[in-house]
Amino acid sequence: MIYADNAATTKMSSAAIQTMTSLLNETWGNPSSLYLHGQKAKEVLEKAREDVASLIGASPREIIFTSGGSEADNQAIRSAATIGKKNGKTHIISSAFEHHAVLHTLEALKKEGFEVTLLNVHENGLVVPAEVEAAIREDTCLVTIMYANNEIGTIQPIREIGEICRRKGVLFHTDAVQAIGHVPVNVEEECIDLLSASAHKFHGPKGVGFLYAKKGIRLTNLIEGGAQERGKRAGTENVPGIAAMATALKEAVAEMGQNAAHLTKMRDRLIAGLSEIPHSALNGDPVRRLPGNVNFCFEGIEGESLLLLLDDKGIAASSGSACTSGSLDPSHVLLAIGRVHDVAHGSLRLSIGEDITEQEADYIIRSVSEVVEYLRGFSPVWRDLMAGKKPFIL
Ligand SMILES: *Cc1c(COP(=O)(O)O)cnc(C)c1O
Secondary structure, eight states: OEEOBTTTOOOOOHHHHHHHHHHHHHOOSOTTOOSHHHHHHHHHHHHHHHHHHHHTTOOGGGEEEESSHHHHHHHHHHHHHHHHHHTTOOEEEEETTOOHHHHHHHHHHHHTTOEEEEEOOTTTTOOOHHHHHHHOOTTEEEEEOOSBOTTTOBBOOHHHHHHHHHHHTOEEEEEOTTTTTTSOOOTTTTTOSEEEEEGGGTTSOTTOEEEEEOTTOOOOOSSOSSOTGGGTSOSOOOHHHHHHHHHHHHHHHHTHHHHHHHHHHHHHHHHHHHHTSTTEEEOSOSSSBOTTEEEEEETTSOHHHHHHHHHHTTEEOBSSOTTTBTBSSOOHHHHHTTOOHHHHHTEEEEEOOTTOOHHHHHHHHHHHHHHHHHHHHTOHHHHHHHTTSSOOOO
């Protein structure tokens, strides 16, 4: 099988599995216990915190371990909203194509009296920093813009946005789940106040992630209970998962340059090959995108049928995010960059892994071309387009 759905989840690295199993076997104590066995677990936990912090330019006290990216997004946004409300500021700025962990939290806050401005991400899938600046008001308490989009892979001008927010005195959160471990991220240099990350997107285990919160930002608890994580996230820590996450992140950062170079080459080979298919279009900026992300629309077909036939050919891909696949609505991300419903339905996301070969990339290109042609062969929409009853959009 060629696994090309790394934006949905990644396979754990051997080193991360090794860390996790050895801890499950040997260091299973509760880090809050005072005897040696507990304290050993505590040491592992704090070492992981130091490692994770140093890899993103933070200090260990600024890292809270969570159950993943969704929890970190929820806690970051809730915290900024609570701080804002206390100061009479109830306006939040975000973008139209955020992950649902962000968008649904914002929807909930709207019901609690917050006002939300969703910025345009334009045809290329990028937020314009000047538009962030123009949207900031006296009562803005938070700007939350994702680092890299999970469907079309576009990388936002985070440093520029961070600098604007810092200058204006507005908190800046970024959902960096797709970026961490794949492109360089430094919270200090990029003026990031709050950041979310998830281990299973960089070859760590599922169900574990972290929230970075700049020193001095008071976090709101989502989970009340014991005093773990400086009292900001109750519950006995997932020590093996957290340590495996730190192992995976260290590895990903150490190999980032080499991996990104190979992935970019394979990505651009795929983009060039798939662009040859008539009436197709790349979604998102061709350059300012994640090294491993390819996202296309093919006119006249259904993305779901495309996926099933690719599965038969041994290729695991996606038509959008894992969370929306299974629903019949077209992706909110593709609609946000201006794709019309009909076109957005015929989408394909390939998020390739570091081990992909040139032969595999070529096999994907051949397979997609064949399947698209086959599906168009009995698509009523395609027949109408060919008969001139409807104009081609792509
Ligand atoms: C996967 C993902 C999340 C959710 O992370 P989980 O750890 O699965 O909760 C949030 N944001 C983005 C951009 C993602 O890709």
